[in-house]
Amino acid sequence: MPDTLYSDTIMSHYYHPQNYGLWPEFSAEQRYANPLCGDIITVRMRFDGERIEAVCFEHEGCVISRAAASLLCEDILGKTKQEIREIVYADIEGLLGIAVMPARLKCSILALEAIRRMV
Amino acid sequence: MNHKSDFPIFDYFQKQGKPLVYLDSAAMTQMPRAVIDAVRSHDEEAHANVHRGIYALSETATAKYEQARETVRAFLNARSANEIIFTRNTTESINLVAYALGKSMLREGDRILISRAEHHSNILPWQMLAEEKGIVLDMVDADEQGKISLAVIERLITPATRLAAFSHVSHVLGTINPVAEMGKLFRERKILFLVDAAQSVGHLPTDVQEIWCDFLVFSGHKMGGPTGIGVLYGREELLAGMPPFLRGGGMIQDVSFDHTEFAVLPAKFEAGTPNVSGAVGLAAAIEYIRKIGFDEIRKIDEEMTTELFSRLGQIKGITIFGPHDAKDRGGVASFTLDGIHPHDLATILDRDNICIRAGHHCAMPLMKYLGVLATTRTSFWVYNTRDDVKQLAEGIEKSRLLLKKKP
Ligand SMILES: Cc1ncc(COP(=O)(O)O)c(C=O)c1O
Numbered sequence: 108m109p110d111t112l113y114s115d116t117i118m119s120h121y122y123h124p125q126n127y128g129l130w131p132e133f134s135a136e137q138r139y140a141n142p143l144c145g146d147i148i149t150v151r152m153r154f155d156g157e158r159i160e161a162v163c164f165e166h167e168g169c170v171i172s173r174a175a176a177s178l179l180c181e182d183i184l185g186k187t188k189q190e191i192r193e194i195v196y197a198d199i200e201g202l203l204g205i206a207v208m209p210a211r212l213k214c215s216i217l218a219l220e221a222i223r224r225m226v
Numbered sequence: 227m228n229h230k231s232d233f234p235i236f237d238y239f240q241k242q243g244k245p246l247v248y249l250d251s252a253a254m255t256q257m258p259r260a261v262i263d264a265v266r267s268h269d270e271e272a273h274a275n276v277h278r279g280i281y282a283l284s285e286t287a288t289a290k291y292e293q294a295r296e297t298v299r300a301f302l303n304a305r306s307a308n309e310i311i312f313t314r315n316t317t318e319s320i321n322l323v324a325y326a327l328g329k330s331m332l333r334e335g336d337r338i339l340i341s342r343a344e345h346h347s348n349i350l351p352w353q354m355l356a357e358e359k360g361i362v363l364d365m366v367d368a369d370e371q372g373k374i375s376l377a378v379i380e381r382l383i384t385p386a387t388r389l390a391a392f393s394h395v396s397h398v399l400g401t402i403n404p405v406a407e408m409g410k411l412f413r414e415r416k417i418l419f420l421v422d423a424a425q426s427v428g429h430l431p432t433d434v435q436e437i438w439c440d441f442l443v444f445s446g447h448k449m450g451g452p453t454g455i456g457v458l459y460g461r462e463e464l465l466a467g468m469p470p471f472l473r474g475g476g477m478i479q480d481v482s483f484d485h486t487e488f489a490v491l492p493a494k495f496e497a498g499t500p501n502v503s504g505a506v507g508l509a510a511a512i513e514y515i516r517k518i519g520f521d522e523i524r525k526i527d528e529e530m531t532t533e534l535f536s537r538l539g540q541i542k543g544i545t546i547f548g549p550h551d552a553k554d555r556g557g558v559a560s561f562t563l564d565g566i567h568p569h570d571l572a573t574i575l576d577r578d579n580i581c582i583r584a585g586h587h588c589a590m591p592l593m594k595y596l597g598v599l600a601t602t603r604t605s606f607w608v609y610n611t612r613d614d615v616k617q618l619a620e621g622i623e624k625s626r627l628l629l630k631k632k633p
Contacts, residue, residue: 112573113628144569144585145599167599169567170629210576214569 112211116204117174124177126163126184133163139221141213146172150180150221157187164218171203171211176218178202188226194219229518229608232258236609239579247580247614252397252425252558252605254447257511261450264510268503276502277476277493291502294509295492301512302442302459303433308491309465311458312500316424317347319443319458320391322495323420324351326468332388334360339382339390339417341366341374342595343399346588348391348422362386367595372399372548376407389418394426395556398589398603399548400531402430402556409438418464424448428511428607429527429556431520434459446504450607451511455504458495465491472497518608527557530606530615534559537619541626547596557606560587563622566629568602574625580617 133151140147146168153161162180166173182202183191199215200207207215230236233256239246248256274287292307299307313319338352342365355361364382368374374392390412394405405421412419420441423432428449434442441464446455460468470477470488474497479487488494515523531552538544543564549555563571568584575582583603586593593599604618 110628113570118629145590145593146567146569147599169569171569208573211569211573 112205113170114204117170120174120177121170124173126177126180127165129163129165135225137221137224139217139224141168141172141217143213144168146214146217148172148176148217148221150218150225152222152225157189159183159186159191168217169214171207171214172217175199175203175215179218179222183222191222191226227522228611230611232260233609234259234262244579247578247617248609249604249606249614249618250581250583251607252448252603253583254453255428255450255607256609257452258450258514260514261452261507261510265452265503265507268506273503275499287502290506291500294505297509297512298457301432303435304459305435306462309459309462311460311465311492311495312505313456313458314454314501315445315456316422316443319456320347320420320422321351322458322471323441323460324355325471327389328355328359329469330467332359332361335362335386336388337362337364337384337386339364339366339379339387341368341392343368343372343396343401343589343592344391344393345397345422345424346590348393349591352391368399368401371550372396372401373554374401374403376404376411379408379411383415383417387415387417389420391420391422393422393424395429395558396548397425397558398560398587398592398601400555400558400560401548402554405437405439413438425556425558428515429523440464446508446511449511450514452504452507455501455508462491465495470494470497474498523608526608526610527606528552529612530557530610531555531559533612533615534604537615541619541622547601558603559605560601560603562598562601566625568600570629571602571622571625574628575618575621578617578621580621582618
């Protein structure tokens, strides 16, 4: 039976995160930590005017926060800052393909919180 | 002896078909039926405000509240019930001391000595004094086994050191600190000594005269009592010279618009209506502990710790923090597991109703020192059995399989 939380998609993004590794040229950088558990993410973005041209991250933490970061970074490429400002927590659940239990909400939105602070 | 049957919550989950494996007693212990019943009968038969009413019901409530204070006094071997202040919890007790000492005895340039392993509750109030009053904080580090040596403490003491604040049992490393030896050292140097007994009062006998401490603080909910009730023990001469923390009803002798004369101890530090049923529940918890006995509790802690070490020792990639010998530890142990984040482990264990704690445990300075972002923590109390530890170990193996890298 497939696991509802640790699904194949989530595990695959955990072990093979997309846009992982920080490159040196960037327009904005944000470090963000989950105050509950200490998970840490650093996200760098490059803008082309209003548009997200490139995004990358590095992360130390759990499966959910890393998979969510990988999925979100893929998703926002090419979007406008305004579109990113409109992303809500439920959209992250959509990307993960699961309903996130309340105790793990903070994990799932770690990357989003960092990205929100740059747009 | 199995004490699980004293605690209704285990029966409840058994009947649900989801037996509870509770390994987070350092955060909050479960309550024995004796405590639940004591609180309920107080609420049903003696619920009234204290030190106010002229009627019999209020007198009954007051008597029970003051009886609870006396029970705490005897439990700690304090000299007088005036030395027992009821608060909400450990955190409030330490804030009270920091605030009142900051307003009275402490001056700019005075130094306070704490350890890096302290709970944020025993760091932040002193940090406030550092920021607001120019007091200097000195940090003692534990050695690689989580032990704090008297020699290291002595090296950090300066003539300006006025106060030392240490936990009796570390809530992350599990270390039992030599508080009696520390107390002697500090007393000889006229340094005030605060003991954070949050993780010890429910596990080890506590005698404030033997420790020779000036303040000792703890929370009811970590020793079988209800939430919202905590204790500050303070030496009477010191408390008498300290200004009140909170101001309002119940703590005055005489009030006019330009002057207030404060009540005597302990009322001076108990502004507003206190948690009466909480105090009654705390007293019932103390009675329960006395019935079980510290020898038995100690035996259970050591047995659980030994079982934990032997089971976890067989798991690859485990690092256990703190002392290696169960004799040097209270009922707390933290570990990390290569490749599995504590959060994921906690989530997967939770599916089998196994409750453990994952995170930084309100000890971020210690986490940085250990070089980890988070750990998994298990902690025990009287109801735990070797089977609980076995289920934990099996749960860890299960998590490893589930999170194993797919080809
Ligand atoms: C050693 C220690 N000190 C202080 C506290 C804070 O206790 P409370 O949250 O009850 O104020 C805790 C709680 O985890 C603790 O373990």
